[in-house]
Amino acid sequence: MKLLVVGGGGREHAIIKKLRENPQAEVIYALPGNGGIAADAVCVPEIGAKDLDGIVDFARSHQIDFAVVAPDDPLALGCVDRLHAIGIPCFGPDAKAARIESSKVFAKNLMKKYGIPTAAYAVFQDPAAALAYLESAPLPIVLKADGLALGKGVLIAQTRQEAREAVKMIMEDRAFGAAGEQIVIEEFLTGPEVSVLAFTDGTCIRPMAASMDHKRAGDGDTGPNTGGMGTIAPNPYYTEEIARRCMEEIFLPTLKAMAAEGCPFKGCLYFGLMLTPQGPKVIEYNCRFGDPETQVVLPLLKTDLLDLMRAVEAGTLGEIEPEWSQGAAACVVLASGGYPGHYETGKPIHFPEALPSNVTVYHAGDRLTEDDTLLTAGGRVLGVTATASTLEEALKDAYAAADTIDFEGKYTRRDIGRRALEALTARDAKA
Numbered sequence: 162m163k164l165l166v167v168g169g170g171g172r173e174h175a176i177i178k179k180l181r182e183n184p185q186a187e188v189i190y191a192l193p194g195n196g197g198i199a200a201d202a203v204c205v206p207e208i209g210a211k212d213l214d215g216i217v218d219f220a221r222s223h224q225i226d227f228a229v230v231a232p233d234d235p236l237a238l239g240c241v242d243r244l245h246a247i248g249i250p251c252f253g254p255d256a257k258a259a260r261i262e263s264s265k266v267f268a269k270n271l272m273k274k275y276g277i278p279t280a281a282y283a284v285f286q287d288p289a290a291a292l293a294y295l296e297s298a299p300l301p302i303v304l305k306a307d308g309l310a311l312g313k314g315v316l317i318a319q320t321r322q323e324a325r326e327a328v329k330m331i332m333e334d335r336a337f338g339a340a341g342e343q344i345v346i347e348e349f350l351t352g353p354e355v356s357v358l359a360f361t362d363g364t365c366i367r368p369m370a371a372s373m374d375h376k377r378a379g380d381g382d383t384g385p386n387t388g389g390m391g392t393i394a395p396n397p398y399y400t401e402e403i404a405r406r407c408m409e410e411i412f413l414p415t416l417k418a419m420a421a422e423g424c425p426f427k428g429c430l431y432f433g434l435m436l437t438p439q440g441p442k443v444i445e446y447n448c449r450f451g452d453p454e455t456q457v458v459l460p461l462l463k464t465d466l467l468d469l470m471r472a473v474e475a476g477t478l479g480e481i482e483p484e485w486s487q488g489a490a491a492c493v494v495l496a497s498g499g500y501p502g503h504y505e506t507g508k509p510i511h512f513p514e515a516l517p518s519n520v521t522v523y524h525a526g527d528r529l530t531e532d533d534t535l536l537t538a539g540g541r542v543l544g545v546t547a548t549a550s551t552l553e554e555a556l557k558d559a560y561a562a563a564d565t566i567d568f569e570g571k572y573t574r575r576d577i578g579r580r581a582l583e584a585l586t587a588r589d590a591k592a
Contacts, residue, residue, distance in 0.1 A: 197524020308340030
């Protein structure tokens, strides 16, 4: 089979590596791919992930048998719709279903209409109205740009002044572009966060191993929000009882709600959850695999990924029960100094001669020169993932491997997985 994967980051690299395990995968094309992905797929750097005309022309001319559209932007723009129109099977939602991520207003209104637990909220198109609302709103408070903002469009204000500045930044300064035309202001929830990715064909849903992301740039969850500085799986806070509640109160109701609205969801549906004292609530939906959650979830998947994706497209997911490893995985992101603000690129990346067999490096932001030198080309450069029988071992191995890779300005959080280990210790003490 000729496969096409749209995207060029660490998530796409993890997907490609897993797809390669299927013996039917004759060739995998990555549009645009990146320097490190070039070792596992044929990269086409001249066709960007949002170049829908280029993607469609390439898929047609290369007789692609199956496509995976991984990033949010092309999904929201209708890449799957366009590929379906020329008869190419795809993994991913159409543009109508992708609104569950591309518009936070759509998602919040959907949850309110169908009784899916989430934070109380208000929506504003006018900055003055938003500012007036904030004068009496309880603090801290969460402000979200409506549209896609590379995972950075969510701001938490501890004071009224911070809230006013967030409104100005999103709606007036347009720090996130058109994503800030509307703003969602919602109550601040407390509790452990859990990320659950799930395969779904619109009727059946198969949750993946739960994970824990680390969004803030600095140790101790300080600093600005990023796309994610590291992840672990499974998430120790996600117990069997919580999983049962989420299935009954959130996952299945979301599928039914999307179908009732005339936009059934097929692909990978990501649930960002907060385990509040009142029970699990939805913080956000994503319409695709999370990044860097994918880099710890897929290494634990024992069932063939291509088989699952094809079942999602065919509507036969109910015939497959995915199998998962009993161990743990940890991913440590190596970022360019200054990320998510200003950072420099073009720095040579130095790797050790060999890495342990339980360690995989997923390339997120790098490029390959004509003399085969890998240079940094983004904020998040690499994701170093280790699998092991325990989370403690996986974290130890991931950090040990990450410390053998170097580039000028390399920055890494040193506390990935700390809260998860504390949770495991507390759970063991109760047992």
